[in-house]
Amino acid sequence: xxxxxxxxxxxxxxxxxxxxxxxxxxxxxxxxxxxxxxxxxxxxxxxxxxxxxxxxxxxxxxxxxxxxxxxxxxxxxxxxxxxxxxxxxxxxxxxxxxxxxxxxxxxxxxxxxxxxxxxxxxxxxxxxxxxxxxxxxxxxxxxxxxxxxxxxxxxxxxxxxxxxxxxxxxxxxxxxxxxxxxxxxxxxxxxxxxxxxxxxxxxxxxxxxxxxxxxxxxxxxxxxxxxxxxxxxxxxxxxxxxxxxxxxxxxxxxxxxxxxxxxxxxxxxxxxxxxxxxxxxxxxxxxxxxxxxxxxxxxxxxxxxxxxxxxxxxxxxxxxxxxxxxxxxxxxxxxxxxxxxxxxxxxxxxxxxxxxxxxxxxxxxxxxxxxxxxxxxxxxxxxxxxxxxxxxxxxxxxxxxxxxxxxxxxxxxxxxxxxxxxxxxxxxxxxxxxxxxxxxxxxxxxxxxxxxxxxxxxxxxxxxxxxxxxxxxxxxxxxxxxxxxxxxxxxxxxxxxxxxxxxxxxxxxxxxxxxxxxxxxxxxxxxxxxxxxxxxxxxxxxxxxxxxxxxxxxxxxxxxxxxxxxxxxx
Amino acid sequence: xxxxxxxxxxxxxxxxxxxxxxxxxxxxxxxxxxxxxxxxxxxxxxxxxxxxxxxxxxxxxxxxxxxxxxxxxxxxxxxxxxxxxxxxxxxxxxxxxxxxxxxxxxxxxxxxxxxxxxxxxxxxxxxxxxxxxxxxxxxxxxxxxxxxxxxxxxxxxxxxxxxxxxxxxxxxxxx
Ligand code: HEM
Ligand SMILES: [Cu+2]
Numbered sequence: 001x002x003x004x005x006x007x008x009x010x011x012x013x014x015x016x017x018x019x020x021x022x023x024x025x026x027x028x029x030x031x032x033x034x035x036x037x038x039x040x041x042x043x044x045x046x047x048x049x050x051x052x053x054x055x056x057x058x059x060x061x062x063x064x065x066x067x068x069x070x071x072x073x074x075x076x077x078x079x080x081x082x083x084x085x086x087x088x089x090x091x092x093x094x095x096x097x098x099x100x101x102x103x104x105x106x107x108x109x110x111x112x113x114x115x116x117x118x119x120x121x122x123x124x125x126x127x128x129x130x131x132x133x134x135x136x137x138x139x140x141x142x143x144x145x146x147x148x149x150x151x152x153x154x155x156x157x158x159x160x161x162x163x164x165x166x167x168x169x170x171x172x173x174x175x176x177x178x179x180x181x182x183x184x185x186x187x188x189x190x191x192x193x194x195x196x197x198x199x200x201x202x203x204x205x206x207x208x209x210x211x212x213x214x215x216x217x218x219x220x221x222x223x224x225x226x227x228x229x230x231x232x233x234x235x236x237x238x239x240x241x242x243x244x245x246x247x248x249x250x251x252x253x254x255x256x257x258x259x260x261x262x263x264x265x266x267x268x269x270x271x272x273x274x275x276x277x278x279x280x281x282x283x284x285x286x287x288x289x290x291x292x293x294x295x296x297x298x299x300x301x302x303x304x305x306x307x308x309x310x311x312x313x314x315x316x317x318x319x320x321x322x323x324x325x326x327x328x329x330x331x332x333x334x335x336x337x338x339x340x341x342x343x344x345x346x347x348x349x350x351x352x353x354x355x356x357x358x359x360x361x362x363x364x365x366x367x368x369x370x371x372x373x374x375x376x377x378x379x380x381x382x383x384x385x386x387x388x389x390x391x392x393x394x395x396x397x398x399x400x401x402x403x404x405x406x407x408x409x410x411x412x413x414x415x416x417x418x419x420x421x422x423x424x425x426x427x428x429x430x431x432x433x434x435x436x437x438x439x440x441x442x443x444x445x446x447x448x449x450x451x452x453x454x455x456x457x458x459x460x461x462x463x464x465x466x467x468x469x470x471x472x473x474x475x476x477x478x479x480x481x482x483x484x485x486x487x488x489x490x491x492x493x494x495x496x497x498x499x500x501x502x503x504x505x506x507x508x509x510x511x512x513x514x515x516x517x518x519x520x521x522x523x524x525x526x527x528x529x530x531x532x533x534x535x536x537x538x539x540x541x542x543x544x545x546x547x548x549x550x551x552x553x554x555x556x557x558x559x560x561x562x563x564x565x566x567x568x569x570x
Numbered sequence: 571x572x573x574x575x576x577x578x579x580x581x582x583x584x585x586x587x588x589x590x591x592x593x594x595x596x597x598x599x600x601x602x603x604x605x606x607x608x609x610x611x612x613x614x615x616x617x618x619x620x621x622x623x624x625x626x627x628x629x630x631x632x633x634x635x636x637x638x639x640x641x642x643x644x645x646x647x648x649x650x651x652x653x654x655x656x657x658x659x660x661x662x663x664x665x666x667x668x669x670x671x672x673x674x675x676x677x678x679x680x681x682x683x684x685x686x687x688x689x690x691x692x693x694x695x696x697x698x699x700x701x702x703x704x705x706x707x708x709x710x711x712x713x714x715x716x717x718x719x720x721x722x723x724x725x726x727x728x729x730x731x732x733x734x735x736x737x738x739x740x741x742x743x744x745x
Contacts, residue, residue, distance in 0.1 A: 061732070061734070062732055065732070095573055131729075136689070136690045136729075138689055138690075139689050139690075139731060177578075178575045178576060178577070178578055179575060179576050179580060181573050181574055181575055181576070182572040182573075182576070183572050183573050221707065222690060222705045222706055222707055223705055223707070223708060226703075226705070249572035249573075250572060250573060252572070253572045253573050254573075258572075259572070261586075261588055262582060262584050262585075262588055263576045264580060264581050264582055264583070264584070265584045265592070285703075286617060287701060287703050288617075288619060288710075289620070289703065289704075289705055289708045289709075289710030289711075290619060290621040290623075290708055290710075291619045292619050293610055293616060293617065293618050293619060295619075296619065297606045297610065300606075305600075305603055308595075308599055308602070309592075309595045309599045312591075312598070312599075313591070313592060316588065316591045317588070320588070367602060371602070371605065371606060372606045372609075372610070372616065372617065373606065373609050373610070373613060373615055373616050373617070375617070376616075376701060376702075377699045377700065377701070378701070379692070379701040379702070379727075380694065380701055380703075380727035380728055381694070381699065381701065381727060445699070446697070447694060447696045447698075447699040447725075449692065449694060449725060449726070449727030450727060451727075451729040451734070452727065452735055454735040454736075457735065457736060457738055458735075458736070459736045460736040460737070460738040461646045461667060461736075461738070462648060462668075462671070462723070462738045462740050463738070464696070464723040464725055464738045465723075466696070537586070537587070542587050542591075545591060549598065552598075556602075560605070560609070563613070563615055564613075564614075564615075565698060566615050566698050566699070566700050567698060567700065567714050567715055567716060568614040568615065568679075568714060568715040569614075569615050569616070569617075569700060569712060569713065570615075570616050570617070570618050570712075570713050570714075
């Protein structure tokens with residue numbers, strides 16, 4: 001029994017799922033401004049990539065610092081959080097057969113986030129806040145920058161409150177039977193971590209804002225600021241991981257009919273994220289003063305790396321479920337489920353590339369760089385952006401792009417045009433971002449710093465030179481331009497579809513897959529079957545996970561080996 | 571199905587390879603956890619985070635005394651100092667410059683006190699790529715032993731304002 005008034009809902013013509021029209025409005029609003037942020041971030045990205053490519057050296061330093069602030073904020077904060085808000089609306093309504101909790105709250109969420117985003121972008125573009133997204137004190141931005149960030153965060157908090165309220169009324173009205181679906185569970189994990197994150201944001205940004213206003217005489221203590229800021233900064237990455245994994249499960253189901261082998265295991269893994277992530281701010285303080293070695297080691301391992309274990313579990317269960325679905329459809333051999341997968345469906349390719357790039361790129365580098373002693377040869381070098389562009393860009397962003405290829409036809413009820421470009425887009429973005437990240441990582445291994453527009457150190461009193469890194473910086477530049485082109489293609493296609501695309505009201509969306517593929521997938525979604533039937537064993541995934549583990553070990557131990565060459569230091 | 575409610579009895583123990591993989595993942599995480607304390611006690615490189623809080627102006631005064639007592643020359647207006655081998659040495663990041671230039675002996679352990687006179691900086695020693703955070707208000711003590719002779723640049727890898735990209739310094743190591 002749903003709780004929606006008939007005039008406030010519609011039934012999706014493709015999936016048969018109920019859609020609350022109020023929630024639909026907020027999904028649209030948030031998604032649109034997410035894409036606007038992505039556009040700003042991608043334009044900035046081209047300028048950054050062309051500056052770090054030393055032979056091009058496009059921007060002068062002062063502009064570089066402004067543009068890097070613009071890029072970090074629009075990408076990591078605005079694009080990602082607007083999209084996550086859209087996901088929360090979707091998960092607490094359609095998937096629970098329930099209505100939006102409170103429209104006033106939702107307007108508050110959207111309005112505050114929009115005002116915050118506009119204030120921050122104004123401040124940065126006017127040259128009043130070139131402090132980069134971390135805004136480490138005692139660097140100081142003008143006050144509207146901090147206020148904008150605070151408003152944006154409060155908006156996001158209202159979004160999570162609305163989400164919890166949505167879960168509550170769905171339960172109260174008994175709109176669904178049994179436990180909540182796995183995707184909603186993932187969104188719930190993300191929302192819980194979000195509350196924790198936003199509270200830290202308030203603790204650190206409010207005093208900083210008061211200082212920028214002149215109400216407080218001195219800025220917060222710089223070490224304290226770093227500690228609390230990273231409780232915000234790192235936990236918000238775990239929100240992104242949760243949201244991304246939830247999107248993986250969602251797209252796996254929609255594009256291949258996959259079913260998790262064991263729901264308990266998947267949920268347990270989300271639970272580990274919630275329990276252990278609050279310790280992770282230590283990752284960023286590994287070579288800081290005034291935090292002890294014992295504290296660093298315990299916290300950076302998130303208490304014995306149990307959150308890493310969670311990611312390794314998802315890294316198996318997600319592809320395994322796709323493989324089992326493939327086998328159920330009769331795809332044989334070790335990797336038939338991969339060779340015959342719907343690679344021309346951008347929902348599928350974006351999801352699967354995201355999984356591979358995040359796992360092999362982001363996961364392995366993240367754990368390695370976050371190792372207490374190895375961090376000595378990585379901290380603040382280009383290896384760090386090399387890591388997070390394969391998590392939050394190649395992973396989360398690519399997954400969200402894949403999601404859009406379904407959200408636009410299903411929620412906006414508009415078809416994408418220029419489908420050939422859409423089918424190629426995930427490959428362009430995924431390839432470019434991976435190439436850029438590899439270039440960054442290699443340059444960083446030579447000591448090339450992050451947030452730095454000029455490795456010739458022009459004008460420095462003492463000459464220094466990092467010329468050896470030139471080929472790797474060229475890789476960064478070329479990969480970056482390809483990736484940003486991929487992002488811009490996505491933005492153009494999506495904006496075109498939303499405003500000018502062919503309407504599909506009252507009809508099922510045009511499938512991205514061949515008629516045969518989509519029939520098989522639809523069959524798996526609508527019939528009852530068990531992923532644990534004999535004969536469906538995910539043997540291919542087993543092979544992949546061992547390749548993964550071997551790559552992990554090789555990368556990890558070769559970093560220890562590199563550390564041996566560094567001067568003795570403590 | 572991940573988008574539908576799970577079957578009524580969805581709680582079940584993992585089985586098959588899923589269970590094996592969880593075991594492998596847990597074991598690997600234990601290896602990762604043990605590696606850090608192991609290296610901390612047996613390896614030669616770690617970060618102890620030794621630090622002392624500073625009064626405003628205190629570190630600047632200490633740097634001035636340090637330069638006065640040990641100055642042996644200048645390069646492009648940056649003082650060069652040669653402290654007694656094995657002593658406590660001082661380095662400040664300020665105004666987009668690491669001051670002073672340090673002349674050290676190979677194979678001798680030094681206690682390097684670093685701090686900032688303005689914003690946060692990143693102490694980055696090239697080419698071996700050794701990096702530590704430098705924060706105003708804190709004296710961060712990095713105890714290290716130069717292992718090779720030659721000239722080694724220090725650059726800044728924490729964004730510190732308009733002149734961040736020009737911020738360099740130097741350590742000279744002699745036999
Ligand atoms: C569209 C393709 C992209 C390109 C070409 C690109 C390129 C770059 C470059 C060159 C830098 C500067 C590195 C440095 O000098 O330290 C950078 C920084 C950064 N990027 Fe991207 N990026 C892209 C997408 C993304 C996405 C999708 C996200 C997040 C969702 C993201 C998040 C960041 C962050 C957080 C920083 C660090 C800013 C800072 O240091 O303050 N990027 N990016
Ligand atoms: Cu600096």
